[in-house]
Amino acid sequence: MTEAGGIFRTVTPEECMRYGSCGRLSGGSEARIVDPNTLQRLPPCHKGELWVRGATIMKGYIGNEEATNSVLDSEGWLKTGDLCYIDNEGHLFVVDRLKELIKYKAYQVAPADLEDILLSHPEIANAAVVPYPDEEAGQIPMAFVVRKPQSSLSEAQVMDFIAKQAFFLTLTLAN
Known part of the structure; x- marks a missing residue:
């Protein structure tokens, strides 16, 4: 993000080989992972x-x-809005955008997690999950699914597939 340049870096060949990592913390910088609900350090x-x-x-x-x-607290901490974790060796991994999380009742659901589940189906070519307003739940996940060519996959079959692995999802199916 432009508000925080050069916080994490990869320098050594070992750091560059850490698949999915953004690198380790640069000198002169500090980072922490904070629970978005309790604001406690994790x-x-x-x-x-x-x-x-x-x-x-x-x-x-x-x-x-x-x-x-x-975005800035009184101690100078910049809240990035990125959902991340730092492993035991200090490598940062970005998982999702916190602001893009769907607030379903008391749960925070990452659209990327639901998209990964949908994309694991052999007849789904692409999928996007977005929040949809709901009076009872606050928001519910709504998926836009693109079937692979010659697929006859139905909305009911997709809903069955996702129900076995996730909770409620509204679906729009496209060819």
């Missing part, structure tokens, strides 16, 4: 929001104190 290998601070962090949004206060 230990390694636990998913939460990435907060960073250091010399390369922005000071704020010019002329927009409200926006600045929404």
Whole structure:
């Protein structure tokens, strides 16, 4: 993100070979993973929001104190909005965008997780999951699914497939 340049880096060949990692923390920078609900700091290998601070962090949004206060706390921690974890060796892994999480009742659901489940079906070529307003649940996941050519996969079959692996999902099916 432009608000926080150069916080994580890969330098050594070993760091570059860590599949899916953004690298390790750069010198002069700090990072923590925070539970988005409790704001408690989490230990390694636990998913939460990435907060960073250091010399390369922005000071704020010019002329927009409200926006600045929404992302920077009083101690200078920038709340990135990225859902991440840091492994035991200090490698950062980005999982999803916190702001894109679907708030289903008391749960936070990552659209990417549901998309991965849908894409594991042999007759699905592509899928996108977005939040859909719901009076009772707050939001429900709604999927847009593209079938592979010559597939006769029905909405009911997709719903059956997803129901065995996830919870409620609204579906729109396209060829």
